[in-house]
Each structure stands twice: as structure tokens, then as C-alpha cells.
Amino acid sequence: MRLQNKITLFFFIIATAGLALLNAAIFYFVSEFSFEDFYKRLEARVNLAAEINIHPDEHSAAYQEVRTRYLEKLENEHDYIVKIDSGKERTFKKPLNIPDNFYATVITKGRARYSEKNRFYVGVFFETKGGKYMVIVAAEDPYGFKELEGLKKILIIIFIVSIVLSYFSGKIFSYYTVKPVRHIIKSVQNISATNLHSRLNEVTGQDEIAELVLTFNNMLTRLETAFETQNNFVSNASHELRTPLTIISAETELLLSSGPLSQKQENSAKTILRQAEKLGHILSSLLGLAQTGFDGKRQDWERIRVDELVLNVVDAVRKIDAESVLDLDFSRLPEDENMLYTSGNVNLLQLAISNIVLNACKYSSNRPVGIKITSGNNKIIITVSDKGIGIPEEEQQHIFEPFFRASNVGDFEGYGIGLPLTLNIIRLHKGSLGIRSEVQVGTEIQILLPVNSN
CATH class of the missing domain: 1.10.287 (Helix Hairpins)
Incomplete structure (x- = not known):
């Protein structure tokens, strides 16, 4: 994943998490405030119900008038006056089918709250000369729940819009954050062995x-x-x-x-x-x-047809080693001849391929050496295989090191330079080498070159 995308994703995750926490906090505190307000309204009605029912006197009518005229009637509002036995057990008849701990809390702590779905209960304990009472007021708050549902929808819409905006904000933020790095990459890509005198434009600051x-x-x-x-x-x-x-x-x-x-x-x-x-x-x-x-200079760089190049290599090898036996296999050439072209220096490529073919002839004591050309994945593949002495498995990783010679080539002349030179030439042409070998069975080397179809 590119750095710009990582920054965008990181910014988006942080923004989304922050927005989710913010919206959850808003919903939580608003709902708590709404419930607390409704409970306080019920507690006010509990006190009025107590004054009217527990302390009947000349003021009861006034309290009743206040409650009737100035307090709105809540949805499904009901008052429950419970007489509590003054004995040690404090027995009483439960007016509502709600948890026992609600009644116990009213008796022990003096007041309690309870809610079940959209129905709220407030209970208060009163002790008078006439006895001990529990006053409970129950009501529903449909408007509060509707407001919370409306708030939830608004917060969800705001959250969706905000995360979309945060994504695009992250894209813009990451673009300008990575812009100096992209400029550096572009400048460095333009510097090669031919223009090492070039330098990046210095940036002011100490970042x-x-x-x-x-x-x-x-x-x-x-x-x-x-x-x-x-x-x-x-x-x-x-x-x-x-x-x-x-x-x-x-x-x-x-x-x-x-x-x-x-x-x-x-x-x-x-x-x-x-x-x-x-x-x-x-x-x-x-x-x-x-x-x-x-040397990164591309002198005499041209478009090269690989099958013709291999034929020239075969002619050159036969002149150098007249006893060599070379079997060409062109049966799997691509139908599109444009897939046979690569770009490079023909002399260098001929030298590289010749080194591999000459090694195959030398280390197989001039037994038949196969040369095959195929293509795939926008690559031209030249395969050179022999039935020679092979290379020990533990030494194969070192054969491209200068002056390295395998332990089983003592009877053959060589300097350990040909394969490193070949590898450098192939790399210069943006290609690669692959090798597979087994002692006393043979060696197969693949040269992969990029296709230049233009």
C-alpha cells in the first residue's frame, strides 16, 4: 500500500472513531438529561400526591388544584399510595408487578427510580403520625422517546456525512503531506550513473x-x-x-x-x-x-530481435568451439513477432548469451546443448540446458560472484568472470537470470529479457 493511501486510511480511521465517540457521547448525555428531567417531574408529582393523600387538611384542595391546573397530565399517569405495616417486617401489598429491589430501596433509602421500556416509576417513603407510606407515581414519556429517536436519526445522518467528508479531507491531507516525498522520488528517478552531478533542490526548514x-x-x-x-x-x-x-x-x-x-x-x-x-x-x-x-550509459541502444540474436550467438560459438553441438528449439516462438523484440546493446547481449552457451558446451564436454526461446508475462525467455557436470547445490548461490569457481571444475580452464559479467549485462538490460542444476545431471539457465513491442 502506498504511503498516501496509508495516511488517508489512518486519518479516516481516527476521524471515524472520533466521530463515533462524539455522537455516542451526545446521544448518551442528551438521553440522560431527558430521563433525569422526566424523573424530576415524577418526583414533583409524588410530593403533591403525598400532600393530597397522606396529609389531608385544608391545603389538600389547593395542592389538588395546583396539580390539576398547572401540571400537565402525563401519558398513562397513575398514583399509588401504599400503607406500610409498622412492624419489624414492614409488610405491604405491592400495587405493581415490578422488581422487589425497587420497593426495598424505597424503604431503606427513602426513594427509588425504575424504568421498563417507556414506562417510568418513582417511589418515595413518607413517615407521618398516621403511619408509614410509600407513594409511587408511574407514567410514560412517549415524547421524550420520540425526541431521542429523532436525535438518533440526525446523529446517524451527521455521522455518515462526516465520515464521507473525513475521507475526502484525508485524501487532500495525505496528498499535500506526501507531495514533497513524491517530488523527491521523481527527482531521484531522473538521476543515474550518467548524471550523478545532479542534486535535489534543497528545502528550507529543519523538518x-x-x-x-x-x-x-x-x-x-x-x-x-x-x-x-x-x-x-x-x-x-x-x-x-x-x-x-x-x-x-x-x-x-x-x-x-x-x-x-x-x-x-x-x-x-x-x-x-x-x-x-x-x-x-x-x-x-x-x-x-x-x-x-x-556504467549506466546506453551507447548504441537499439531494438533487437532475440531469435536472430541467438542465431548469431550460435554461429559465433561454433567458430570458437568447432566441436560444440547446439540444438535450437524455435517451436514455441510467439505468434506475434513483436513479442520477440527487446531493447539493448546487441554486442553486450551477444557476449552475455555466448558466455552461457560456451560454458554449457565446455562443462558438458561438448555433449548436445539445447537452446530454446519462449515468451510469457511480457518477457522473452532464452533457456540454455546441458547434460554436463552440474553445480553443487550449496555452491549455486555463489556462481555469480567474481572469480568464484565450483569445486567440481578443476579439470576445466576458467577464470570465474564470465557469469558475473553476463549477470551485469542482463541486469543492465532490465532482465534477470534463473538457474537450476544437479550434479552429474546437468544445468539449465534461463535468461529473461523485457519485451519491447513498440
Whole structure:
């Protein structure tokens, strides 16, 4: 999940949780206030009912008039006057089928409240000269419940509208929050080995974005210095090492052709020439490995048809190793020939594929080597398989390391440079390598290159 979407989701979750708590709190406190108000209205009627029924005197008529004229009649309002026996048991006849703890609370604490659905009860204990009484007033509050139902609907609508607004607010918030990061990503993507001198635009301030930009610029400075040092080394090594090698080879050839030499001298001269040629091959491979490892320049980049490239590789391998046996399998080529094209440097790709095919021929003692081309998932797949000595399983992860040679290749010449060079070339072309091998059974290497159908 992208960072912008994560921020939006996080903002949305927090806002939704906050709105839910706020709406729940509003509904709770409003309902509590509404119930408390209704209970107080019932308690006022309890006191009036007590004055009218328990203390009948000349004021009773006045209390009755106040209740009749100035207090509204509640829905299903009823008064219950309960005479309590003055004995220790305090027995009485229950007027209502409600829980016993309501009556017990009235007697022990002097008053109690109880509600059941939309019906409310208030009871108060009175002790007079004439005896002990329990006065209960019961009524319904349909208007209060309707108001709460209306409030609930309003809060739900407000909640839905608010979470929709919070989602879009989160989108806007995350967009502007991540905008500097997107700018950094875009700037970094435009920097490669060919323009390491470029830098990100510095950001004013001391926040994390400014610190990130400064860190990137410092890293680019270190990379530029390292690349320039390596560039200079490769250029100088190419010139300084090739020149004496050329002189050694030329002087040795001149020595061999200048006149009769003893057998021992001739053998020594041929050994010098042979070793100089090996050293030149090693040097060329090392320079190629170094250049493909860090050079991002795309010189002579072109659209390449892979089946034609493989045919050229086969011709080149047969010239180098006349005893090689190569079996081409083009039976599974895609029907759309545009799926056979990739983009890259034809010389580098030919070198990479040739290295793999030559290795297959060498380590299989020139037994048949299969080369097959297929395609899928917008990739061109070149499969090279042999029936050679194979690679020990525990060593397969190291075969692309420079100068590494498997433990079972002692009888074969090599320098451990060809496969690392091949891997760097394939990676330079946005491709990948896959390997499957078993000792004394054979090896299969797959080269995956991206399709360039345009």
C-alpha cells in the first residue's frame, strides 16, 4: 500500500472513531438529561400526591388544584399510595408487578427510580403520625422517546456525512503531506550513473523532508566521487595494462619468427605468448565486468530481435568451439513477432548469451546443448540446458560472484568472470537470470529479457 493511501486510511480511521465517540457521547448525555428531567417531574408529582393523600387538611384542595391546573397530565399517569405495616417486617401489598429491589430501596433509602421500556416509576417513603407510606407515581414519556429517536436519526445522518467528508479531507491531507516525498522520488528517478552531478533542490526548514533531501544529496556526492574514481581507474588500467601486454606479445612473436631457437627457448617463448594472451583475455573480462557493473550509459541502444540474436550467438560459438553441438528449439516462438523484440546493446547481449552457451558446451564436454526461446508475462525467455557436470547445490548461490569457481571444475580452464559479467549485462538490460542444476545431471539457465513491442 502506498504511503498516501496509508495516511488517508489512518486519518479516516481516527476521524471515524472520533466521530463515533462524539455522537455516542451526545446521544448518551442528551438521553440522560431527558430521563433525569422526566424523573424530576415524577418526583414533583409524588410530593403533591403525598400532600393530597397522606396529609389531608385544608391545603389538600389547593395542592389538588395546583396539580390539576398547572401540571400537565402525563401519558398513562397513575398514583399509588401504599400503607406500610409498622412492624419489624414492614409488610405491604405491592400495587405493581415490578422488581422487589425497587420497593426495598424505597424503604431503606427513602426513594427509588425504575424504568421498563417507556414506562417510568418513582417511589418515595413518607413517615407521618398516621403511619408509614410509600407513594409511587408511574407514567410514560412517549415524547421524550420520540425526541431521542429523532436525535438518533440526525446523529446517524451527521455521522455518515462526516465520515464521507473525513475521507475526502484525508485524501487532500495525505496528498499535500506526501507531495514533497513524491517530488523527491521523481527527482531521484531522473538521476543515474550518467548524471550523478545532479542534486535535489534543497528545502528550507529543519523538518524531516529537509533532512531527507540533505541525506540524498550527501549520498549522491559520495556516489559521484566513487564512480569518478572507478571510471578513472578503468580508463587508466585499460590503457596502461594493454600497452605492455601488446608489447610483450609482439616481442615474443618477433622472437619466435626471428630465427632458429633451441627447443627449450621456443617452448619458453610460446609459454610467454600463451600466458600473455590469457592475461589479455582476463584483462578484457575484468574491464567489461567493471564497466557493466557501474556504467549506466546506453551507447548504441537499439531494438533487437532475440531469435536472430541467438542465431548469431550460435554461429559465433561454433567458430570458437568447432566441436560444440547446439540444438535450437524455435517451436514455441510467439505468434506475434513483436513479442520477440527487446531493447539493448546487441554486442553486450551477444557476449552475455555466448558466455552461457560456451560454458554449457565446455562443462558438458561438448555433449548436445539445447537452446530454446519462449515468451510469457511480457518477457522473452532464452533457456540454455546441458547434460554436463552440474553445480553443487550449496555452491549455486555463489556462481555469480567474481572469480568464484565450483569445486567440481578443476579439470576445466576458467577464470570465474564470465557469469558475473553476463549477470551485469542482463541486469543492465532490465532482465534477470534463473538457474537450476544437479550434479552429474546437468544445468539449465534461463535468461529473461523485457519485451519491447513498440
